Amino acid sequence: MITKKLGNRLRELREQKGLTQERFALKIGIDRSYYAGVELGQRNISLKNLEKIAHGLDLSLSELFKGVEENGAEKPC
Amino acid sequence: MITKKLGNRLRELREQKGLTQERFALKIGIDRSYYAGVELGQRNISLKNLEKIAHGLDLSLSELFKGVEENGAEKPC
Numbered sequence: 566m567i568t569k570k571l572g573n574r575l576r577e578l579r580e581q582k583g584l585t586q587e588r589f590a591l592k593i594g595i596d597r598s599y600y601a602g603v604e605l606g607q608r609n610i611s612l613k614n615l616e617k618i619a620h621g622l623d624l625s626l627s628e629l630f631k632g633v634e635e636n637g638a639e640k641p642c
Numbered sequence: 643m644i645t646k647k648l649g650n651r652l653r654e655l656r657e658q659k660g661l662t663q664e665r666f667a668l669k670i671g672i673d674r675s676y677y678a679g680v681e682l683g684q685r686n687i688s689l690k691n692l693e694k695i696a697h698g699l700d701l702s703l704s705e706l707f708k709g710v711e712e713n714g715a716e717k718p719c
Contacts, residue, residue, distance in 0.1 A: 567693045567703075611686045616644045625711050626644075630704035 567633075569606030574633045576604045578622050593621035644710075646683030651710045653681045655699050670698035 579589050590600040595617060602608040603618075610618075619629045656666050667677040672694060679685040680695075687695075696706045 567689055571689065609688045609690050611688050612644055612648065612692065613686050615689065625707070627704045627707035627711055630702070630707055634702050634704055 566606060568603075568609060570633050571610070572604045572606035574629070575618065575622075578624075578629075578632070579604075582622070589621060593617045643683060645680075645686060647710050648687070649681045649683035651706070652695065652699075655701075655706075655709070656681075659699070666698060670694045 579586070582589075584592070586601050586604065587597050590597040593600075595614060599608065603610050603614075615626060615629075619626045622629065656663070659666075661669070663678050663681065664674050667674040670677075672691060676685065680687050680691075692703060692706075696703045699706065
């Protein structure tokens, strides 16, 4: 599922930056528990919030989704 | 605004395919008036609906957003 693939990719990118969920959510102005749900693939995130996240990771939306779609295999929970 | 840029790009791609809004919305299983609002940039569309639209246009999400972000200038209304 796309929400799960995106969540896995976001976790990977955030950890590469050495940021906690809390710190990253604060940086981009998204509620921490909402953001945690996005990483878990539990939220059907909106375009405006996707844009906030991509910019917080210094990526364009196309760059962000490139990683999501290439990383086809879903990690086991 | 990202919703407006996306809407402009979607209109362009849909028209290239020679589809009306109604026909395209039916094809991808999205309400027609909701889809019209997306093209007008009035809807903060969700990830799952973005995926439906991209697939309906035979594009990946990264391909879709590549066109959105390169096409930086917003068309006058």
